[in-house]
Every structure is written in structure tokens, then in C-alpha cells.
Amino acid sequence: MSLNFRAGVLSLVILFLLLGIWEALNQPPDASKALSEFELLMGGSDQEARVPPPSSVLKHAYDELSNPFYDAGPNDKGIGIQIAYSIYRVLLGYFAAALIAIPLGFVIGMSPLMYRALNPFIQVLRPISPLAWMPLALFIIKDSEQSAIFVIFICSIWPMLINTAFGVASVRTDWVRVAQTHELSQLKTAFQVILPAAAPTILTGMRISIGIAWLVIVAAEMLVGGTGIGYYVWNEWNNLDLNSVIFSILMIGVVGMILDFALGTVAKIVQYEE
């Protein structure tokens, strides 16, 4: 049997084991004796709130996923719509960041002067939690949706900027010399030699960024509200609908995985062996 097959079997075993434990631990208590009239009046027949078992989460997931795009008002939208809002914000902020980070990273990587001049700014701005920008963004932009996008922008920019600068700065001198001895112009050197040479490092930065952006959007949407998967999680918490909370947590994981996979595929295309 191949390793992959055995690993797959083992994964399934672990999955069912965990689901089984979860299911077993979250059964409603047996009604051991008939409730007295007083208990009935006091609501004693209601189950106490508990984490729903996987069977009920899966049933809920099936219901949600069979109609993901329904829209029944501001507080009741399908999971597909919520995720679409989140992805839209993430991609907008992310590509805006890429548009600035990659060219700027090029400049920083190619010019030791710019590197030294800009490094202190990067070092101070980078460790700031993206959500710390939120109040300032709300005040300046005066729009919660755009503020969320700005927060994604600011958190995606650093890994891309730093990786691009690093990738460009560490392009092998031999390759640059090849460009020089072939009398390539600065622009052609940048596009035909430095960009492909640094592309794997740049893509690594882009991959880190999309991961962080997806982490941050959930928190940002919990703050700004309205729409999006982060808002959805918080809203369902307020509704005490733990089925939906658990389901949306899983969906966040799945979408994050797909985003990473997409970037990973692009990274494979630009990867080269030395």
C-alpha cells in the first residue's frame, strides 16, 4: 500500500475517533424521572446550553451549504454571501498591498541606500497589530467597509515588501552580470532577470500575506460588522446558535486552505531549480 493511502486511512480513523468522542461527550442527559409540575413550570425541561454534537453540526452544515446564497435581510444571509464579502475585502486589500509592496520592495532590494533609509520605518510599522489601525482608519476613512479593507491592506503589505526586497537583493551576481554583458537595459534586467530570479521569494511573501489577511479579516469584520464571515460568527454567537458558529469556523478554515493552495500553485509555476 502506498504511503499516501495509509496516511489517508489513518486520517479518517483519527477523524472518526475525534468526532465520536465529541459526539459522546455532548449527549443531552437522560430524563431519569418524570419532571414535577413545578420543574415543568420553571422550564426544567429545556436542555441546558451545550456544545452541539457533530451530528447536529453536520446536519446544519448540509442545510446551509444546500442553499448558500439566500438573502433574507441584513441579519440572515447565506454562508456563501458572507464568505464572498470576506473574500472580496481580502482580495481588494491584498492586491492593493501587492501593487505597492512589490514595486517598493524592488526599489528597496536594488538600492542599498533606499534599504537603509526605509528600514527603520518598516521595522516600526511592521509589528503593529493591524487592528490597532482600525480606529484611525475609521476616523479618517469614515466608512467601516473601507476601513476593513485598509486593515487588510496594511497587514498584507509587510511580508510582501520584505520578501520582495530580500529576494531582489539576493539575486545572484552572476545573473545580473549576464544581463550586463548582454547590454540589457535597467528595465529589461528588472523584468527578464531579477523578477524571475526573485519570483519564488516574492511568492513566498505573497503566500504569507494572504494567510495573514485571512486571519485578520475575521477579526476586522467582528469589529466593523454588517457582512462577512467574521461578522457572521459573532452574530451567531449573539444568537447563541453554536451550530452555526462551529460550522462557520470550519468554513473559515476551508477557505483559508483554498487561498493558500491557490498561491501555492502559482508559487510552483515560478519555482526553479538551480
Next chain:
Amino acid sequence: MSKYFLSMEGLTKIFPSKEEDMVVFENINIGLNKGEFVCIIGHSGCGKSTIMNVLAGLDSPTSGSVIMDGHEVSGPSLDRGVVFQNYSLLPWLTAMQNVSFGVKARCPDWTREQVIAHSRKYLEMVGLEESLNKKPAQLSGGMRQRVSIARAFATNPKLLLLDEPFGALDALTRGIIQDELIKIWGETQQTVFMITHDVDEAILLADRVLLMTNGPKARVAESVLINLPRPRKRDTVIDDPNYYKIRNHLVHFLVKRSEELSGSVSDEDGGTIVIDPTKDTSTKVENTGEQDTNPQYERVAL
């Protein structure tokens, strides 16, 4: 104007440092004729690669100048093709794309078909018609260096600079590619300037071998004529009665005199002695370069 196609005049390279300036080489005067194949041999650290970089225009000399075809070298140019020791192919391009990269740079107005056809011709010349679409990582060291050589020849430079092109190859592969290099050089009659560590390789390929003293303050002490008939073959050239005279002379220089002469001030004007080891007690001396003061050198007997 120099009578040479390529001439280095008073070439000096100094790396400044806080304590004492590091003089890599000093007052180098060498000329190359058009179509000549010249090898330069010296121990590591004598500044061979620095000379190569200066010739390529990738580095500038502290003083002195390089003049090629009547123009001073002032930066990298397609007129001087370089084959680096570590192949320096672009790893994300195939063999064909690596060569056509050079061809496109040389002839920007060619059509795609012309570029491909021209590149293919040179890749076939080095026996790589089977591996056109392979990336460097899929090629052996020898094949990579062939691609590198094909790229350099395909751009048809006026001067070809080879920096220890076979240094990283095993002896068998090296022999085969040396044969290919001779063949292509025979067809194109390029002017070639090559760095090597290998005395036999130098004798096989070169018209003239330049010997450098040990650094720092290295200089080209001798210019040894390789007076062996062409075409030369690896297996027959060693039967030539003169082969070992030349070889002994070169080895003797590397083992002994490169050290003795190290740091010595060159005779009066930094001239290089021209020697033909095949002529017995060859005291045939003449000066190269522009300084025709023609001093009387004393030659160490062979």
C-alpha cells in the same frame, strides 16, 4: 593607436583598505591579435579573474586602460562575450531560451524564427540538439557549460572571455568540450582570452600562454608562444617533440618562478618577456605593448 586588436595598457588594480592598499596587479601591458587564442595561467589570488572582469567591463581598473578595436572599454558590452566558471545560465529558462536570450539581445530586430534558428545552430554545434527544452537543473555540468559556450558564440562577440570554463568538470567531459571549443573556434575565428589552471589545456588550446606571478602585486611575467601546429588533437598533440619543452617551461614557472618573481618589480617598464620554448636556449626576447624601449632582458635558461 596600438597595433593589437585588444591591448591592456598599464593596467593596475588596487583595492583600497584602511591599513595598506591591496595591489592586486600592477602595470599590465598585453596585446592580443585578432583571431588569437590566449590563455592566462597563474596561481589563485593573482588577479586573473579581476583582469577578466576588467576586460568584460564589469570592473574598472584603478589605472590604465583596455582598448579593443580602437575603442576604450568602459562598461559591459555584447562585443565581449563572457563564459563564467559556474555557467551562469538562467535556471528558469530552457537551454534554447538561454541561448536565444543572448541572440535576442544581440539582434533585437530579428524575428522569432530567426532567433530560434540561429540559437539552434549553435546548440547543435555543441551537440545539444536533444536537450533544447531542458532546464539547466536537468543538465549535467558538462552540458550546462556547453549551453554557456553556445550562448557566448551565438552572440558573435568580437572577443570571447572564458573564466575557467572547464574548472568544475571532470577530466573526460573536459576533454570532449575542449575538442568542441577548438572546433567552434576554428570555424568562427574568434579572439579568445581564457583563464585556466590546467597547463595541458592551455597548450592544447592556446596560441600564446600568459604567465602571471603570484599576487599581490601580480604581473604578467612571460608570454609563452605555443608553437605547435594546428589543428591540434588531444591524443596526438602530446607526441609532438616540442610539447614537453613547452609543458616543462610552464610547469617550472608555476611551481618555482611564479613564487620567486612574486612582488618583484618588473624590468624597468613592466614589459612582458616573450618566450618560445620550442627554440633551444631561446633567448628570443622582445617587448610587447607600446613601450618600445627594448631593454636587454636576462633570460633564465630552460
